[in-house]
Amino acid sequence: MAVEAPAVIHLVPHTHWDREWYEPFQVFRMRLVELVDELLDSMEADPRLAFTLDGQVATIDDYLEVRPEARPRIERLIAEGRLAIGPWQILMDEFLVSGETMIRNLEIGWRAATAYGAAMPVGYLPDMFGHIAQMPQILRRAGIRHAVVWRGVPAAVDRHAFTWRSPDGSAVRAEYLVGGYGNGAYLLAIPDRLAEKVGRYVDASRAFYGDRSILAMYGTDHAVPSRALARIVDEANARRDDIVVRIETLTSYIQAFDQAAADPDQPDPAVAPLWTGELRSAARANMLMNVTSARIDIKMAAARAERALERYAEPWAALHGETWPDRLLELAWRRVVDNSAHDSICGCSQDAVVDQVLTRFAEAEQIGQGVVSAAIRPLAAASPAGSVVVVNPSPFERTDVVEVELDVPAAWDAVELELPDGSRSATQLVERPETVLRRLRLTGRQVPELFARRLHGRELFGHSLDGHLVRRDGPDPQLVLMMDDPAAPADFDVDALLDAVAAEAAADPDQEWDVVVARGDRRRLAAAVRVPALGATSIRAVEASSAATPTATANGGSNGLGVVEVADRSLDNGLVRIAVAEDGSYDVDGGGSRLTDVGRLVDGGDFGDAYNYGTPADDQKVDVPSVVVVKPVEHGPVRGSLEIVARYDWPVGLRADGHARAEQTTPVEVTTRLELRTGEPFVRVAIAFTNPARDHRIRYHVLLPAPTHHSSAEGQFAVVDRGLTSEAGHGEVPTPTLPAHGFVHAAGVTVLLEHVTEYELVDGRELALTVLRSTGLISRNDNPFREDPAGPEVPVPDAQLLGPWRFGFALMPHRRDWDDGGVLAAAEAFHLPFVTATGRGSRDAMPAEAAGIRIDGRGVVLSALRRRGDELEIRVVAETREATRAVVAGPRPIRRARDVDLLGRNGVDVEPEADGALVVPLRPWEIRTIRIAFDPNAPRTSHRGSTRSQGKIARPM
Ligand SMILES: [Zn+2]
Structure with missing residues (x-):
């Protein structure tokens, strides 16, 4: 009888490095430096050791920032194939960032790892809270054929490996980390019982691996590997001849499968089962699904920063900028990628970490805006003073409403906007700003002092001094200082003005003067403007004359778009109609779909934590306002809006035991603004209130026109279809609360989202959006919805999110499916507003449209x-x-x-x-x-x- 080859335990020493979490980055980094110091010493002392540094190059960058002299040591170990780094820059969350952010993460990480020696060609995704549908395609399009995953793997996957496929058909061989990324962490912990422990590990793994070849991830969070590891492994191997323990990197474990495959370019078709799409099951590990609604301020900041870079800064600098600001964009992207780390973007971190996350997003957004301003500057310089440049971020022509402030002679009755081709657009007056900026009583003696102290060049009180006027027809003489005159020449001589004023004032130094600082008549106007694809146009105010308005329609609409009609409780733009009821709910009609009783706002208790919502045992929900006031705010024809102010009494928090809500309530006024714009097939909804309560969840409900069993959610290069329930099994209540990035669609309505938002299809009848979730702990040990804690029970008082909040989205009623109703074009218009810049050119002629x-x-x-x-x-x-x-x-x-x-x-x-x-x-x-x-x-x-x-x-x- 042939002697059977021994079973092999592929022991992969590693650590999982949360860069910032329950401690801030700098605190964890000091531990990282200690860990890597010790690791390098151990590996140099014992050539048998190998190590996998968590699939993210951030660990190396952060270490070398403190120990730059250690770079050659790291490069040597990588060259020897003993240290595996990359391919990511950071281990991100996949659902809470854009698809593009993940690609940049891989791009930055791959480049950095290659510069150090080599990138691990494995899509290592050990701790993400589920996996997006398009991850296999992202990996394959970066030349990576393998993924390694843990959370989210469904019960249907009953082996350690499976074929994971994206909706486009791209597939990778996926290694399922049975028991988690620390499954072998304690395998060799008790030296006296090594032989027994190794045998037990093989027995326990048999169901997933068969008998022969088993992966053991030896390490856990922020853990330093044992210096004696190789010796302990030798001892274990000496005690058994039926099992061999081999120290390896994840690269060598995974590459063995490529060598065994007939065509390494294709995943082995024998690797069954096959799974297509996202991995969001809690069958064998916590999914921690409510990170989507934790610290909603982070999700808002993320969307702003990502869109600023992806859809404004880069395209605009690329197409219209004079230079390509490579380094600035790299700095901005680094901040966005750093923040995509799974504990950072999830909002399940200490308050100090969240402060730093928000600062990084703000910096990324500031750089993005600066890059856009610089890219538009040449267009603004070519457009005459008094005009405004309008920029379209979409790669197709769009007509959208912009709001601009323009100089308009007071005598003009009605105003239109003129485009370079002579076409005109009707306007809606939003505001006539005050023309008198300041009024002073000064003696003749004090007048020159005013200029001596306050005038800087031509700047006075933040405006440009462009002329003056002296009037002597009143009781006192009046000096009118004219500011910001668009007609003033660039070389206007301020000194001549000062001399003239000084001469007037000197005649009688004790005479009281009425000094008026004024600017010309201006108007804030809203109008729909047509702008070419990724291009720009210029607009300027012209006096409306009904005889010469070819494109401004007689009913006040523009560009052939319908007019917005506003009544006391209703809005109508010809595409969507809204009627508000006495109780503040509303009906929304459009696209052949009728939504009724929309806008129920439900406030309930939350005895959970940053990871998991948890209903108090005896929850009391508040969803009926005590007072409702409805009033029109804007009256069309370009833009119309209603404001609904509803007063509620919300419990201030939870009872001390968390089983019920507090008896004490606090009044809160919730203002909902509903806005229709000309030509838009959706209603913009903005909910604003000052959050006065703790430990609660506020959701906005949309009653669906018909029951449904599924929703479709956009995000990360896909629109995924989801059912009414989520798979569970690991001791976590499977609340079917799910993330959507760009929009979510269910029977008769698409909700366009400003940022990643949590939704639930409640009983297939209502779509509930989480407006705000207030919690006070990173992880609650006795969370009613989760058996196994997700982290330490660290207080995070800022996660209560007390104070002013605004939550925005749009409702698009239509009876078609999401891919057949103009949803993508509507999402583009909702997510990517036009940008405007003031014309600064000296020529009077309007420039031609700028083509993109x-x-x-x-x-x-x-x-x-x-x-x-x-x-x-x-x-x-x-x-x-x-x-x-x-x-x-x-x-x-x-x-x-x-x-x-x-x-x-x-x-x-x-x-x-x-x-x-x-x-x-x-x-x-x-x-x-x-x-x-x-x-x-x-x-x-x-x-x-x-x-x-x-x-x-x-x-x-
Ligand atoms: Zn982690």
């Missing part, structure tokens, strides 16, 4: 557009269930194009069409990255000139 790039195609969504050397890199995703194509057309013909992977490698040439456009066929849900170069010698086509696609594909989305 058009990207057309059903379901095609732009993810990134940036400069890479002398090429433009464009990343699109096909958010559609059917094959489609992207047609890219620029202001000049495209001379060459190539397909690259997510890391910008492996370019394959793509032939542009004869007319200089590029047609890119896309599979359903495919993510594609292409690089293009324009023909610099060809004449610029007008923004509509290259619209070969216009006839073929009428609507880009």
